[in-house]
Amino acid sequence: MITGPRPEPIRFEPVGHCIYCSLTGDLSDEHVIPFGLDGNLILPAASCQRCAAITSRVERRVLHEMLGPFRSRLNLRTRRPKERRDSMPLEIHSPDGSIETKQVPREEFPALCIGYLWPAPGILRGVDPIDAFEHTEAVIRLVEDGVERHLPADDRRARLGRFDVNVFARMLAKIAHAYAVGQIGEARFEPLLLDLILERSNALPWLIGGEFGNLPREGDGGLHNVQPIHVRIGDTSYWLVAIQLFAMLGLPRYFVVVGRATQEAPRG
Numbered sequence: 001m002i003t004g005p006r007p008e009p010i011r012f013e014p015v016g017h018c019i020y021c022s023l024t025g026d027l028s029d030e031h032v033i034p035f036g037l038d039g040n041l042i043l044p045a046a047s048c049q050r051c052a053a054i055t056s057r058v059e060r061r062v063l064h065e066m067l068g069p070f071r072s073r074l075n076l077r078t079r080r081p082k083e084r085r086d087s088m089p090l091e092i093h094s095p096d097g098s099i100e101t102k103q104v105p106r107e108e109f110p111a112l113c114i115g116y117l118w119p120a121p122g123i124l125r126g127v128d129p130i131d132a133f134e135h136t137e138a139v140i141r142l143v144e145d146g147v148e149r150h151l152p153a154d155d156r157r158a159r160l161g162r163f164d165v166n167v168f169a170r171m172l173a174k175i176a177h178a179y180a181v182g183q184i185g186e187a188r189f190e191p192l193l194l195d196l197i198l199e200r201s202n203a204l205p206w207l208i209g210g211e212f213g214n215l216p217r218e219g220d221g222g223l224h225n226v227q228p229i230h231v232r233i234g235d236t237s238y239w240l241v242a243i244q245l246f247a248m249l250g251l252p253r254y255f256v257v258v259g260r261a262t263q264e265a266p267r268g
Contacts, residue, residue: 006077007040007223012182018048019181020055020197028052032178033224034171036063037245038076041226043182054198058170065162066114073111114163115139115251120212122205123192123257124233129203133165141249169204173197175226176241176256184228189239189259207257215242215255222247230261237261 017024030046033039036059047055063071069088071078087103094100117137122129173196180189195201196208215229225244230237239261244253 006038009040009042011042011044014044015046015181015186017046018051019043019046019178019186020051020194021048023048023050030055030178032182033175033226033245034059034063035077035079036071037067038223041179041182043178046178046181051198055174058167058174058199061164061167062171066164066168069109070111070113072106073109110142113141113246113249113251115141115245116165116168116210116254117252118205118208118210118254121207121209121255121257123207124209124212124231124238124255126233127206129206131202131204133169133205136165138163139252141246141251166202166204169208170196170199172208172243172254172256173204175243176258179226179241180228180239180258184239184258185263188263189261191259193256193258209255210252212240212255215240217242217253225253229255 016027018027019030026049027045028047028049030043030052031039032041032043072088085106087105088109089101090104090109092100092102115138116133117135117139118133119125119135173193177191177193177197180191192207196204212231215231216227217225223246225242225247227242229240229242231240232238237260239258241256241258242253243256245251
């Protein structure tokens with residue numbers, strides 16, 4: 001459980017247009033890492049209502065379907081604190097196909113977080129765009145695994161969430177693009193992620209993946225680590241954003257290719 005003080009918000013310079021479609025009216029602030037994951041990086045005046053609806057829908061699926069119990073156990077932020085209950089439903093599946101739901105105290109509910117071991121982004125490996133991740137291996141972290149005490153028999157299983165690789169990857173694309181706009185600057189890269197973020201393409205593995213070579217690492221531990229990285233592949237330079245969510249649990253680091261570099265040095 002996270003009980004210490006929340007990190008202070010860090011606000012980038014206001015953008016003044018939607019970072020996804022370039023519209024200039026009715027803009028809202030964009031949390032780089034979702035508010036519900038205790039993200040503290042904020043990009044002011046950066047998302048129109050239409051694009052915010054798309055990115056918010058993706059984030060809700062990750063926050064609620066994939067990480068809902070985990071967020072509750074760690075006491076991560078929520079915009080609806082009154083809806084956070086002292087107990088949570090645990091769905092138990094028996095071999096005969098029957099399903100039982102029992103209420104488990106929040107402090108005893110198994111807190112599960114999942115990550116993925118992916119190949120490096122396809123664009124960096126010189127492969128064609130594809131719509132499915134190859135060789136996906138899950139990395140699971142259970143905080144105080146106590147699910148066994150709530151299973152009446154060894155042959156019963158508990159359902160702890162719905163996990164969707166593509167939805168998770170799409171959230172990473174949004175995090176990386178928003179961070180790149182704030183930290184690197186829009187003029188310094190030609191964006192590549194917009195079709196993925198706005199759900200116009202499913203070629204997620206081409207731009208999103210796992211470890212690539214011996215790239216630098218800034219910081220270890222903590223809640224989340226995000227950093228810009230510049231690489232050159234052949235005659236082309238790219239800006240990448242490295243993302244490690246829940247770094248204190250040793251979950252994987254992801255590399256997201258945000259765009260082709262037009263300038264090589266990040267501002268600041």
